[in-house]
Amino acid sequence: MARPDQLAKIVKSQSHMSRRRFMGAAGVTAGGAALLVACGNDSDSGSTSTTTPNATDEPTPTTQAPAAGITGEVLIWHPYSQPERQAALQQAYDAFTEANPGASVTSEVVAWGDYAGRWAAGKAAGELPDIAVNIPENILAAHTAEAVDTEANQAIIDAVGGESFFADGYFDRNGRINGQVFNLPHYAHNRLNIYRQDRLDAAGLGVPRTMQEVLAAAEAMNNQPEYSGFVQPLAQGDVAASYLLWIMTRAHGGSTITAEGESLLNSDEVGAAAEFLRQLGAFGPDSAAEISQGQMFNLAYSGVTSMQKNSAAIIGIAFTGNEDFPQDVGELLNGTHMPLGPDGGRGDLLGQVSMTAMKGGNAEGAVALAQSLYQDDNLLAFVQSIPLFMFPQTNNIDLDSFLDHPTIALYPEVVEQTLTGIREGSVPGFENGPNQFIGPVQTSDVIEIAMQEIILEGRAVSEALAEAHEGALAVIEEERRRIGG
Secondary structure (H helix, E strand, O other), X not given: OOOHHHOOOOOOOOOOOOOOOOOOOOOOXXXXXXXXXXXXEOOXXXXXXXXXXXXXXXXXXXOOOOOOOOOEEEEEEEOOOOHXXXXXXHHHHHHHHHHOOOEEEEEEEOXXXXXXXXXXXXXXXXXXXXXXXXXXXXXXXXXXXXXXXXXXXXXXXXXXXXXXXXOOOHHHHHHEEOOEEOOEEXXXXXXXXXXXXXXXXXXXXXXXXXXXXXXXXXXXXXXXXXXXXXXXXXXXXXXXXXXXXXXXXXXOOOOOEOOOOOEOOOOHHHHHHHHHHHHHHOOOOOOHXXXXXXXXXXXXXXXXXXXXXEOOHHHHHHHOOOOOOOHHHXXXXXXXXXXXXXXXXXXXXXXXXXXXXXXXXXXXXXXXHHHHHHOHHHHHHHHOOXXXXXXXXXXXXXXXXXXXXXXHHHOHHHHHHHHHHHHHOEOOOOEOEOOOOHHHHHOOOHHHHHHHHHHHOOOOHHXXXXXXXXXXXXXXXXXXXXXXX
């Protein structure tokens, strides 16, 4: 089995500072680590769907330049540590400050997993940002704690021309609860089965699509201790194992947590999904409990993984000139949908990344900065900054023009499967609309602990899931008390 010292190094994101001490009034973070986290996060078949913009002959909405006259600091939290994405964000910041000479932008990297703790501490200290970027299930928790400025969110929608500016039906599926909009889309992707084409070819196998084909491919591409057939990141303090269990549960036609707060972790569908992942775990490293989703890019480019769950970003990063992710290795990667269930069901996990206005004290600045982020040229530069990573969720970006990017055009199946997942999948737990219980359960580690026990310790699936079910019930009950439900 591969040991931790064989795993590629983890590049840590920047440290975090309080709102007013971070780089001064006009400061903007620069550079950043090369670590990529696929969401949600980094973020994705369900009974509801999210639609990507379709190219038509009709004129597409265009954002208006933000009105001049905004003053003061606008603080934005985002998880984009990569220099390519930060450079694209800077383009939008520059457009904003040019239109508003009396304003400044402070741009702070807050890692995906740190957001929950940061907003809670910020709310207590009166130091919330004006805009935050994260995944909907995490933003929803902030909303229920009254840290999100829903009036400013509505003002952003109005400023860009209304809900038709965004992907069809986005808000009912992902962004609105009890009549209030708690988040707006920034970009989306889909979780795929990413595999090494050269190792698959050497084994004489075709693209693995069913569970049995994936198991066979994992066995054929497993060469311990040099590399594993399929790596499942099972680290606590992460949500990768929860995501993978949800994906395979959806492929079996089930759910893990209902929107009403019912735990289904003891259901037959979840049990069948966990049993498949147990079998797949035979072809993974015994260090999986120490591996988080954020390490998976590095593991792929060090050759440790033959297959893994990830977004197409893991391929696209090779074409950015980043020396940590060489193009010759990236070109060995390809992808398809996650394993189909026994009846052909798909578990498409929508990697929806959203922005929201928070109660940071500069609501007008938040609205104007969001307008700049959504402006045609600024948004297109952002979603193409790392090709195959980010797919647009607004109708002012023509999809055909987006897909004409030379790197994106090289991977037609990856693009097709990504778009299908965005269209037909859902945010985990949002199969029937926003679910305020899924985030707390996914971040509680009850699922990660169960999957570690099942895959690495040989505990019976039924026993481990029964304990996880009880743990989820306790988390859900605590969340009910917190929100007064």
